[in-house]
Amino acid sequence: MPATHEGSCLCGGIQFTVTGDPFLYILCHCTNCKKASGSAFLANAWFKYEDVEVKDNNLLRTYKDIGTKSGSTLVRQFCSNCGSNVFIRPDKNNLKKGDVYIIHAPLVEGYEAWAPNRESFPEDRCSFLREIMIKPKAKSKL
Template identity: 30%
Template sequence: MDQTYRGSCLCGNVAFQLEGSFAKFYLCHCSRCRKTSGSAHCANLFAPGAKLTWLKGEKEVSFYHLPDTRFARSFCKTCGSMMPTDVNSGQLVVVPAGCLDSEVALKPQAHICCDSRANWDDGFEDVVCFSDMPS
């Protein structure tokens, strides 16, 4: 069943709407995703055939494609927040989960590219959790 989701960047210059449904939700640990996220992995939702509409700031979205690969990213030129990427003209929209303002019922289905996982990316269940920034 198709739904409508909304999202935006950190600075608020870019906002979008996605009409469709998410088929997959993966946490990717490849070195490329780690570099673009600055973290252990990227959390990406995949929406085949979804309609992506830029509500504001489409000209503020920059697109980067790593030559000779299928790797690509869209991001806000001002704040660097990753934004959805429309792959193959509407055949697939890849949405970084963190840019969504709407809730998503789908939970991550798999960790992928685990052979590329960072050596420090293990045992997080044992790390202390704080509800806010620690003092």
């Protein structure tokens, strides 16, 4: 049975549980993610919709980000109390392979065990950052 991990915004007003590890873990270097995070990149852990249970979302607010580099509208969700960026959701019109939660990885307990497996918009990486080393998945011996 996959492990579950608790998560919350900075003030704890938005709480959630994720089941398993992210199926994708991307460091995004686009301008919008950098502005949303207030940092050099945003660590985005991708989970299937059914693997996320939002326990308390009364403080959750949304911002439709229509000016993305990819051209796809994203729904950025944040805590109205502490300002933490919590989730990114694809706009319903942009869903191609099912609904997902893109969670800011440091909000999830135990995220330190995950390793990013991709970078988005590496051409926009800040000059003081190095390229991440993505380890290839081990080949099965079966």
